[in-house]
Amino acid sequence: MADSRDSADLPTVSVITVNYHGTDSTVACLKALRDELDYPADRIEPICVNNSAEDGSSRRIKALEGVRVFDSPENLGFAGGCNLGAREAGGSVLAFLNNDAVPDAQWARAAVRTLRAEPTVGAVAGKVLDWEGNRVDFVDGGLTWFGMGYKRHAGEIDDGSHDAARDVLFGTGSALFVRAELFERLGGFDERFFMFYEDVDLGWRLNLRGWRVRYQPGCLSYHRHHESMATVSSAREHYLLERNALAALYKNASEETLARALPAALALTVRRSTARGEVDPKQLELDRRPADPREDETAAPVSREALAGMLAIDQFVELLPEFKNSREIEQRERVRADVDLLPLMRRAMEPAYPLPRYLAAHDALVRAFELDGVFGSPRKIAVITGDAITERMAGPAIRAWHIAETLAAEHDVRLISINSRVDVPEKRFPVLRCAPREIAAQVDWADIVVLQGHVLEVASSLKRAESETIVVCDIYDPMHLELLEQGRDTDDERRAADLRGTTEVLNAQLRRGDFFLCASQRQRHFWLGHLAALGRISPAVYDTDPTMRSLVSVAPFGLPATPPRRSGPGLREGTAGIASTDKVVLWAGGVYSWFDPLTLLHAVHRMSGQHPDLRLFFLGMRHPNPDVPEMGMADAARELAERLGLTDKHVFFNETWVPYEQRQNYLLDADCGITTHFEHVETTFAFRTRMLDYLWAGLPVVTTEGDSFADLVREEELGVVVPSEDPERLAEALEKVLYDERFAARCVERIAAVGQRFTWDSVLAPLTEFCRDPRPAPDRLRGSAPLSRTPRPSRTAALRQDVELMREYLGRGGPREVARRAAGRIRRVAGQRLRGGGAR
Structure with a gap:
């Protein structure tokens, strides 16, 4: 399906492929980019890095129209070749495509559509099928606790069950799209991996830094699996896999995880190699000494399969100082915890190899190092x-x-x-x-x-x-x-x-x-x-x-999930002048300047002659935090109650503050809850938090209009809402909720239903969900940049441009002009990086 946006607005995509003794496939791949893609030709920049230039392949590839070719005097490996191409790329999107793969027509459009629609997606992992399009090559990635990435469902029939987009830990480097600015910020693929797991490492780093890797099934390609590895032995392949898995684990796992996982991973690497190479593990036991001691000095045959793991550990140690520097960077830049990535690892405790001796060691190490607990550690x-x-x-x-x-x-x-x-x-x-x-x-x-x-x-x-x-x-x-x-x-x-x-x-x-x-x-x-x-x-x-x-x-204020239970005396037992048969109106919070207790006092004064059993109780006059001064409205309320002759007869002030765990005793002694406030902008956006306690205790509510809680009371029929500063209407409302038993009972019934929506677990659900998968806000992700349709200059071109500018500035004003221009550029770059890192 064509992109709904004008093709002229599509970003330039630099497609990088690496050739190594596979020129026929490389030519076919590059031709498909030119002839098969449903994407503007002037927005596709094919780049080929030729790691085997000595075999004459460069001439054939350079003969293809529009392809930029960079010959390497040495084999840089897949990672190094991709990085070389990325440094010279002009697109704001980089696409990595194996030379033994060809893209579907919608390959580029589907990836760009995802990158444009979802700004927190840093990379798009394409769906990869075999050459015939029947079986899965890549639809999802998994990662074991010991650092080995693997393709889930590889080799299975493509039956349509993997045609939904989803977040993954990594995408296969054989068909991967990455934002160019972000790829550069991350330093590209780790070239020390040479090949294997450089894509796992990149995806791991992206996720740790808060970016998402999104599997997009519409981004489809077809792959002749491992054609470039045809001349590489399985032992050398295992060596690279083992070494690179340890490197990825060391670089990216947190301190807590690494302390447990790395020793176990090293031990498991050895057991994997001895099991794979069928080495007799007890041949050096003392009770296995030969009769002739000289036989103990002869060489023992060890297959390269068995050596692979041991040599991998040896070279991992050799590179450890370099990896340590990389680790420091990754740990400093990470914004997500290991536990955040567990869902993306899919089955972290997967043993990966079905070898009996190996499986026994895997289970023993998991138990000994308590790895189940490590990978489930709380945030x-x-x-x-x-x-x-x-x-x-x-x-x-x-x-x-x-x-x-x-x-x-x-x-x-x-x-x-x-x-x-x-x-x-x-x-x-x-x-x-x-x-x-x-x-x-x-x-x-x-x-x-x-x-x-x-x-x-x-x-x-x-x-x-x-x-x-x-x-x-x-x-x-x-x-x-x-x-x-x-x-x-x-x-x-x-x-x-x-x-x-x-x-x-x-x-x-x-x-x-x-x-x-x-x-x-x-x-x-x-x-x-x-x-x-x-x-x-x-x-x-x-x-x-x-x-x-x-x-x-x-996430409004909430209320406990369990009903209130009396745990001590309430306001009736503890307050002289309030009898068990009196009708009690409870003001459950403090008395602040934005509230209006004065109108309420006038309403109580109006009712007191007809209803001598009416009582109004203010639950807390002084804020429990002494840093919060008493406001003038509290004194005004006391003075008015005294002047109207209500104090300690119909109106009672609790001059302290009721302990939070005892408030239910006061609520259960009340017949209705009330809050009154003035009509102003504070009211419009306020949420009267103690009002929820009324719902918790099943108290009909009387409130003045203007805030969101008043809307709830009116819509759900939880009580009566009255205009502000109207003592007559307020008195009528109190009359209704206190003395109209049928109306009060209906309010209580509605409150019981509505209250379930306001339990703390319910109202805090958005926060709970966020903390299960926390990420920086999209505009705070570092390395973000808009997808531009204007090609970026390559580093070589940028350097030439800088040299020309320096000559121009020298000609205009000499060294002083160069210094002035350089200072301005530094300020601009610093500002861009700060903006790229998000608003602070």
Whole structure:
């Protein structure tokens, strides 16, 4: 099927093939590129690297129209040959095609379509069939714990069961597309592999750095398997496979994995070779000494099959200093944990060889080194809040607590507060108090950081351009909108400065985050606008997910999955003036400037004459975090209640804060829950977190309109919604939920059904899914660049261009002009790399 986009907009694809004593196949391959592809001819750049130029093959290949040929004086191997071609390529997409393969007509279009539609895909793995098109050569890749990549389903009949696109760990180098800028950033194929597993290593590195490798069945080619290996013995092939598997494992596995896997892999390499070569493993035992001692000095025949593994280990050790440098780079650049890649490894514990002695050793090593546990090791997640974590917790700490609790079911989680007040008697996971200067160590420990509030300003290392830690920003609280109300009592200059500072705190999170949580669809629209204004809604982000849910997801406050159970005295037993038969209205949160308790007090005053049993109870007047000052609205409420003669008769203020684990005792003593607020922008985007406690306890709800929770109450018939600042309508609503038993019972029934949607496990499902497969946001992936239809200059051409520019600048202004131009170029390149690394 033709690409829906204009062919003129398609990027240039540089197709690189390596020839080594297979000129007939190479010519056929290059002709197919010219004659068979449904892709604009001027957008295909065929490149052939000739590793066997001495046999006269160069003349035949160069005779083909439009093919760029680069003769190598020595055999560079597949990896080195591909890298040479990539250095000279002009396309923004590189395609690697074996010389003994030919592409289907849609081969290039299908790959480019995938790269354009999915910006987080760094490479496209094509479907490869045998020459006749009947059997599978490549449709999926697997990786064993000891570093050996293998083609799953190879040799099976192609019955259509592999015609769905999917993410894979690697693609076969015989038919692979890679973004050119990204390939260059990764240093291309590792040339020390020469051949075999260089494609496994590349795919492994791509995935570790957050890029996806996407199998695309429409990207089809046909392959004469291993034609170039026809003159290579099986022993030499095994030698390369063994050596390269160890190298790939050493370079790419984490410290924890490598410590267990490498010793076992080395031992298994030896056993694989002795089993394959049928070596007598006990021939040097003392009880096997020959009668004539001189026979012990004679040479013992050892096949090359048996030597392959031992020599592979020897050469792996020889190259270890070089591989160590590469390992340091890969471990520094990785953004994904080993456990993230387990699904892509498919069957990591696959023994791979059906040899009895080998299988016995494999099982013994897996048990001895506990490799099942290594490859299932949990991800490390730091949940960091600035709020106090004590038995009396406010909204941010409650939310952080439940996030940590939910994620701890699958991961190694630490809940960390930078507040000085951390005192939790019962800990289901580590709960730490860290001074701001100590946060860096916790950030370094974590694979993922979930943060809220002002935490990013303290964890400043996360802001650095080189930071690859996955960051989840919990932006359920639009702090700057709260501040508009909270700061009314301060002077204009201070208020404006505070607002600027808080807005910049949020902007810093929006620039840095890989995933964002908010509390409602209204908030989600608000934050999407914020992100768009900051330039985060880029084509790469949009094309990855046009819904943007993989960037910003709704995760409101939640409630426990189990119903509340009384564990002690509540407000009726503990408060003089409230009887067991009274009707209790509960205000379950704090009293802040953006709330309107005053209208509620007037409504209670109106009702008190007709309903002497009416009681209003404020659950917490003073915030549990002393760093949060009491707001003027609290004093105003106390003063109005006193003036109306309601205090300690119809209105009761709990001047402290009820411990979080005891709040159910107060909720179970209430007859309805209430929250009232003013109509302003803070209300529009707020999510009244304690309102969910009303659902948990089955309390009918009375609330003023304007926020997303009011919409829920109205739509689901959970209570009554009234206009703001209308004491008469508010009194009527309270009358209905408290004294109309049929209406109240219907509300309770609806609440029971709706409440199941708000359990913590349910509301945090987007975060749970993200943490199972965390990735940097698409615009934060390093090495990304748009697919351009303008050919890139080769390195040789670029060097010539630089020399010409230097001559021109010298002629214009001498060395000073050269220095000025060079400085400007350095600044531009640095800026491009920072942008390529994503918004910070």
